[in-house]
Amino acid sequence: MTNILPLNLKDVMVKRRGKRLIGPVSTKLGNTGITMILGPNGSGKTTLLKVMHGVERVSAGQVQWAVPDHEAQHHQSYVFQSPIMLRRSVIDNLRYPLQLHGTPKAEQEARVSEWARKIGLEDHLSVQATRLSGGEKQRLALGRALIRRPEVLFLDEPCANLDGASTRDIETLLLEAHAAGTRIVMTTHNIGQAKRLATDAIFLLHGEIWESGPSARFFDAPETPELQAFFRGDIIA
Amino acid sequence: MSDIVEGLTAAFWLVISLDPELLEISLRSLQVTLTSLVIASAIALPFGTFLAIRRFRYRRLTISVLNALMGLPPVVVGLIVYILLSRSGPFGVLGLLFTPTAMVIAQVIIITPLIASITHQAMRELWAEYHDLLISLNTSQWQRIKTLIWDGRRNLLTASLAGFGRGIGEVGAIMIVGGNIDNATRVLTTAIALETGKGDFALALALGFVLIALAISVNIAIHSLSRTEREGRW
Ligand SMILES: Nc1ncnc2c1ncn2[C@@H]1O[C@H](COP(=O)(O)OP(=O)(O)O)[C@@H](O)[C@H]1O
Ligand SMILES: [Mg+2]
Numbered sequence: 464m465t466n467i468l469p470l471n472l473k474d475v476m477v478k479r480r481g482k483r484l485i486g487p488v489s490t491k492l493g494n495t496g497i498t499m500i501l502g503p504n505g506s507g508k509t510t511l512l513k514v515m516h517g518v519e520r521v522s523a524g525q526v527q528w529a530v531p532d533h534e535a536q537h538h539q540s541y542v543f544q545s546p547i548m549l550r551r552s553v554i555d556n557l558r559y560p561l562q563l564h565g566t567p568k569a570e571q572e573a574r575v576s577e578w579a580r581k582i583g584l585e586d587h588l589s590v591q592a593t594r595l596s597g598g599e600k601q602r603l604a605l606g607r608a609l610i611r612r613p614e615v616l617f618l619d620e621p622c623a624n625l626d627g628a629s630t631r632d633i634e635t636l637l638l639e640a641h642a643a644g645t646r647i648v649m650t651t652h653n654i655g656q657a658k659r660l661a662t663d664a665i666f667l668l669h670g671e672i673w674e675s676g677p678s679a680r681f682f683d684a685p686e687t688p689e690l691q692a693f694f695r696g697d698i699i700a
Numbered sequence: 701m702s703d704i705v706e707g708l709t710a711a712f713w714l715v716i717s718l719d720p721e722l723l724e725i726s727l728r729s730l731q732v733t734l735t736s737l738v739i740a741s742a743i744a745l746p747f748g749t750f751l752a753i754r755r756f757r758y759r760r761l762t763i764s765v766l767n768a769l770m771g772l773p774p775v776v777v778g779l780i781v782y783i784l785l786s787r788s789g790p791f792g793v794l795g796l797l798f799t800p801t802a803m804v805i806a807q808v809i810i811i812t813p814l815i816a817s818i819t820h821q822a823m824r825e826l827w828a829e830y831h832d833l834l835i836s837l838n839t840s841q842w843q844r845i846k847t848l849i850w851d852g853r854r855n856l857l858t859a860s861l862a863g864f865g866r867g868i869g870e871v872g873a874i875m876i877v878g879g880n881i882d883n884a885t886r887v888l889t890t891a892i893a894l895e896t897g898k899g900d901f902a903l904a905l906a907l908g909f910v911l912i913a914l915a916i917s918v919n920i921a922i923h924s925l926s927r928t929e930r931e932g933r934w
Contacts, residue, residue: 543833
């Protein structure tokens with residue numbers, strides 16, 4: 464297996480219609496871990512995640528994987544904030560990335576049933592995906608992302624609209640994926656979730672990396688008053 | 701009033717007895733319209749989908765032209781095709797005027813913009829929904845088109861049905877380019893116009909019933925065909 468990490472961001476800037484959305488941002492994603500991107504609404508979390516994934520055009524700076532971009536693209540998956548369901552059955556949604564890749568039929572079937580079981584939808588295989596509940600949709604989106612066996616998995620607020628039980632299901636799947644060697648980068652504004660999962664974290668404010676570090680220091684001894692205020696639950700202007 | 705009752709009765713018997721003339725005219729209508737529909741769909745469905753997902757320089761202009769073409773009066777289309785196919789026209793040597801082929805040409809021109817426009821509309825919505833996912837999954841242009849056509853097939857069917865409806869009921873253009881020749885280019889709509897003019901309401905009404913029945917049954921047939929595979933959808 465090729466290793467596409469580390470990912471280096473150098474002075475990345477995203478501007479749209481003259482407005483700066485993020486930047487300048489410089490950071491490095493190492494080979495392992497779960498990186499949490501935290502920050503208030505509108506701080507640029509989604510934009511940063513999309514830049515890393517390579518689907519947001521950057522106005523300045525560089526985004527560099529250890530391998531050429533076109534090769535790196537095949538080893539990443541992205542789960543969108545509101546899950547995008549293909550208008551197909553659950554099983555066809557799961558199968559879709561494998562079909563794109565031209566995986567042999569027999570292997571497709573094996574992997575699809577394995578993942579249907581892992582995400583707890585094995586009894587819903589023929590249900591139209593658009594009819595699933597919010598939690599089920601998010602699990603399906605996660606399964607469809609992981610079935611590609613990505614080296615890096617990006618998730619944008621995967622538990623934003625979910626209840627406790629559904630959130631726990633997602634977190635369990637993420638920890639399993641991490642244990643199996645998947646590098647995870649996700650945004651959240653749920654501080655409890657960030658603490659439970661993170662090995663390291665980035666605090667975004669006004670489109671800039673305000674503070675970042677390994678989770679022990681980040682959560683227990685935040686340095687900037689803004690991050691301290693964020694943890695206290697204050698509203699940050 | 702008695703005219704109509706008489707007509708209805710006669711029409712009923714013509715249909716029941718499978719009158720050979722009625723049958724021939726009906727089959728020709730179906731043949732011309734279905735041929736046009738197949739050709740028009742083969743052009744319009746991929747083209748409408750392409751318009752929905754590809755950004756190119758004259759895209760907006762193309763869409764405006766398409767919408768304008770949709771409003772073309774069929775009679776004018778008929779006139780233009782007539783001029784092109786007439787003996788002194790550029791395609792005169794082909795000798796196509798007053799043949800079913802000329803009628804198919806006119807029909808294709810009339811229904812292609814309609815099907816393409818409905819397709820474009822539906823596919824644009826689907827593409828907006830799928831865009832981020834398909835980009836993220838690193839799909840090729842061709843994989844995107846295939847995915848959209850497959851998942852939007854119900855919409856495409858609807859677009860084609862609209863084309864069929866417009867084609868089967870069309871009279872102006874095919875009257876001009878077909879000439880309503882007995883045993884050659886007479887179809888349901890032109891026959892109705894002719895028989896009504898002659899005052900033969902029985903035949904006209906019978907033809908009218910068949911026309912309506914055809915339109916409805918093709919719709920039902922296509923819908924039930926597509927239903928079998930999408931049980932439990934939505
Ligand atoms: N395509 C765009 N054009 C203009 N502004 C945008 C666009 N996308 C996002 N923004 C703006 O950029 C800022 C950051 O957005 P986002 O990355 O979604 O933040 P977050 O995910 O942290 O809530 C917001 O103010 C948002 O309104
Ligand atoms: Mg966001």
